[in-house]
Amino acid sequence: MELILAVAIGVLTTCGVWLLLRPRTFQVIVGLSLLSYAVNLFIFGMGRLRIDAAPVVEGGVIDPANYTDPVPQALVLTAIVIGFAMTALFLVVLLAARGFTGTDHVDGRER
Numbered sequence: 001m002e003l004i005l006a007v008a009i010g011v012l013t014t015c016g017v018w019l020l021l022r023p024r025t026f027q028v029i030v031g032l033s034l035l036s037y038a039v040n041l042f043i044f045g046m047g048r049l050r051i052d053a054a055p056v057v058e059g060g061v062i063d064p065a066n067y068t069d070p071v072p073q074a075l076v077l078t079a080i081v082i083g084f085a086m087t088a089l090f091l092v093v094l095l096a097a098r099g100f101t102g103t104d105h106v107d108g109r110e111r
Contacts, residue, residue, distance in 0.1 A: 012038035019053045036083045047072030
């Protein structure tokens with residue numbers, strides 16, 4: 001499971017960085033989204049990958065090895081919502097910039 005998660009994070013990071021270096025703004029936005037998904041998976045993986053473990057600590061004797069850390073789950077959920085809002089904002093700015101300049105290149109001119 002850890003190997004699959006590490007490969008997924010690596011592929012998302014690689015594709016995100018490659019798209020960030022592209023000349024068109026839509027590709028840059030998709031690259032930022034892929035990079036944020038990679039970071040979300042990384043944060044989620046830092047909370048220990050456990051199957052069938054309770055995310056909340058109940059009363060009695062507390063052994064942290066039996067529970068999943070709920071903080072990374074909450075952070076990733078918040079990051080997903082913020083990332084969706086930022087992507088929507090970037091798309092609106094992209095459309096406005098394309099309307100003003102007539103091109104969708106990052107530097108504003110055709111090559």
